[in-house]
Amino acid sequence: MRREITGFSNPLVKRVRSLREKKHRKREGLFLAEGLRIMTEAREAGALPEMLFYAAEVAPHPLASALMDAVDEAGSEVIATSADILSKMSGKDNAQTLVGVYADRLTPINALDRASADIWLVAQSLRDPGNLGTILRTGDAVGAGGLILVDDCVDPFSVEAVRASMGALFTQAIVQCRWQEFIGWLRSGHGALVGTSLQTDQDYQQPAYTAPTFLLIGNEARGLPADYEAACDTLVKIPMLGKADSLNAAVAAAVMAYEVRNQLRRRG
Amino acid sequence: MRREITGFSNPLVKRVRSLREKKHRKREGLFLAEGLRIMTEAREAGALPEMLFYAAEVAPHPLASALMDAVDEAGSEVIATSADILSKMSGKDNAQTLVGVYADRLTPINALDRASADIWLVAQSLRDPGNLGTILRTGDAVGAGGLILVDDCVDPFSVEAVRASMGALFTQAIVQCRWQEFIGWLRSGHGALVGTSLQTDQDYQQPAYTAPTFLLIGNEARGLPADYEAACDTLVKIPMLGKADSLNAAVAAAVMAYEVRNQLRRRG
Numbered sequence: 001m002r003r004e005i006t007g008f009s010n011p012l013v014k015r016v017r018s019l020r021e022k023k024h025r026k027r028e029g030l031f032l033a034e035g036l037r038i039m040t041e042a043r044e045a046g047a048l049p050e051m052l053f054y055a056a057e058v059a060p061h062p063l064a065s066a067l068m069d070a071v072d073e074a075g076s077e078v079i080a081t082s083a084d085i086l087s088k089m090s091g092k093d094n095a096q097t098l099v100g101v102y103a104d105r106l107t108p109i110n111a112l113d114r115a116s117a118d119i120w121l122v123a124q125s126l127r128d129p130g131n132l133g134t135i136l137r138t139g140d141a142v143g144a145g146g147l148i149l150v151d152d153c154v155d156p157f158s159v160e161a162v163r164a165s166m167g168a169l170f171t172q173a174i175v176q177c178r179w180q181e182f183i184g185w186l187r188s189g190h191g192a193l194v195g196t197s198l199q200t201d202q203d204y205q206q207p208a209y210t211a212p213t214f215l216l217i218g219n220e221a222r223g224l225p226a227d228y229e230a231a232c233d234t235l236v237k238i239p240m241l242g243k244a245d246s247l248n249a250a251v252a253a254a255v256m257a258y259e260v261r262n263q264l265r266r267r268g
Numbered sequence: 269m270r271r272e273i274t275g276f277s278n279p280l281v282k283r284v285r286s287l288r289e290k291k292h293r294k295r296e297g298l299f300l301a302e303g304l305r306i307m308t309e310a311r312e313a314g315a316l317p318e319m320l321f322y323a324a325e326v327a328p329h330p331l332a333s334a335l336m337d338a339v340d341e342a343g344s345e346v347i348a349t350s351a352d353i354l355s356k357m358s359g360k361d362n363a364q365t366l367v368g369v370y371a372d373r374l375t376p377i378n379a380l381d382r383a384s385a386d387i388w389l390v391a392q393s394l395r396d397p398g399n400l401g402t403i404l405r406t407g408d409a410v411g412a413g414g415l416i417l418v419d420d421c422v423d424p425f426s427v428e429a430v431r432a433s434m435g436a437l438f439t440q441a442i443v444q445c446r447w448q449e450f451i452g453w454l455r456s457g458h459g460a461l462v463g464t465s466l467q468t469d470q471d472y473q474q475p476a477y478t479a480p481t482f483l484l485i486g487n488e489a490r491g492l493p494a495d496y497e498a499a500c501d502t503l504v505k506i507p508m509l510g511k512a513d514s515l516n517a518a519v520a521a522a523v524m525a526y527e528v529r530n531q532l533r534r535r536g
Contacts (some may be wrong), residue, residue, distance in 0.1 A: 041511055130398060138519055140510030164516070171511045205530060241529070242408030243309055243439045248432070251406055251522040254515070258523050261509070262473060 004080040031157035035096035041167025049100030056080040117145025118211035125219040133164025134250035146173025195232040204236040272348040299425035303364035309435025317368030324348040385413025386479035393487040401432025402518035414441030463500040472504040
């Protein structure tokens with residue numbers, strides 16, 4: 001279905017704009033993704049927006065036209081509007097020429113098929129949306145199955161997290177749960193829980209990782225709680241040669257994930 | 269020298285606040301760093317602020333007191349103020365209880381001692397201050413000598429970059445130059461230039477890296493220009509198993525840097 005919106009005061013503009021806030025995303029079960037690149041990744045991963053808005057004054061890219069046709073065929077809305085209105089929706093001065101409204105896509109932990117991937121990323125009380133999105137992007141690159149968000153993590157559907165994920169939000173399963181649910185589920189099947197810690201001398205290249213490995217990433221400022229570390233099968237540390245005692249959380253996740261990936265690849 | 273500022277309209281408050289903008293940082297040759305952790309890292313790396321502001325209503329941490337004494341002894345200013353004024357200076361609602369004004373610390377490329385470290389990071393047209401700071405932090409962790417910013421990179425002294433560096437801004441040499449200056453300097457001595465590229469099939473774990481290795485990181489959206497890739501001694505790619513074709517720039521830098529570090533460590 002195609003239509004047009006030209007007025008800033010249109011209630012739909014206001015509604016879409018409200019999705020920049022977590023409480024509205026939660027109430028509606030919807031979130032925003034912007035830009036051709038991310039929306040094309042989404043489509044390739046099988047996710048089409050419920051509503052697609054585009055700037056009518058810009059000649060659409062062939063991929064954008066194909067995306068609009070697909071949304072149209074799926075019976076969802078394709079809405080012509082202006083670059084200014086898109087800016088208002090996305091809260092960016094220099095907005096993308098496409099904005100999509102997607103149904104949020106959380107997976108219940110019991111629905112995860114742990115055997116479907118060799119690596120799973122698990123983040124605990126992660127606070128920074130850029131880190132969360134970057135971890136999703138890394139997960140996609142290493143062939144992880146998804147990201148399990150334990151305890152009070154930042155919302156994975158925030159505009160910043162979606163942007164930083166560069167579309168990986170649509171290729172990775174996303175779970176939100178408490179620690180007890182996670183550990184109960186984990187121990188009901190196979191899989192090793194690996195955490196990084198300052199309390200161990202074991203270098204991260206020392207263990208032989210096995211599939212599936214669950215990589216546990218702690219909060220940016222505090223790392224992992226002691227009892228969560230105690231619940232890990234393996235604790236390792238990434239060597240630090242400088243003055244600082246820690247890496248950025250998304251960087252630590254990537255260094256660990258590539259080590260596991262490389263080991264599993266070498267052993268075939 | 270110790271004094272007190274209680275008024276928001278004090279010209280010094282305005283001046284410090286103005287350092288959040290690049291043009292003022294450039295004109296004054298000064299920048300802001302906030303918080304006990306980063307300012308203590310700075311001190312350990314031998315950098316003291318020209319001016320230190322603290323919230324007088326908060327009992328100072330012993331490390332903060334030690335820092336103030338050191339600033340005092342160095343003949344620089346220690347200024348008591350309020351949490352509200354610190355918030356105004358730093359532009360954060362929930363400001364740190366310490367703000368320091370530091371002299372910027374660029375190193376001319378010709379002053380770099382390339383033999384002083386095994387790894388050097390080189391970023392080209394890097395746009396995101398968070399990525400820049402994170403790359404500095406990773407550089408510190410792998411024992412890199414510094415970060416060479418080629419062409420039009422974001423300002424390494426922006427508040428966001430300083431924050432993301434977690435103090436590594438003070439432990440890493442920072443160079444700003446054009447590509448021609450960099451490549452001229454590089455080729456006047458030994459050292460291999462290694463770039464990541466989508467145009468090669470060589471896995472990043474394949475080459476034997478030698479010290480010093482200069483790791484070239486391209487712009488977030490465009491990667492490296494073709495002629496910069498052509499100037500590299502080695503081009504490698506980090507394998508991507510998912511749908512996406514690239515990693516976050518700071519993540520790619522970290523995965524590469526740890527591979528080089530690990531190889532050099534193994535070979536002793």
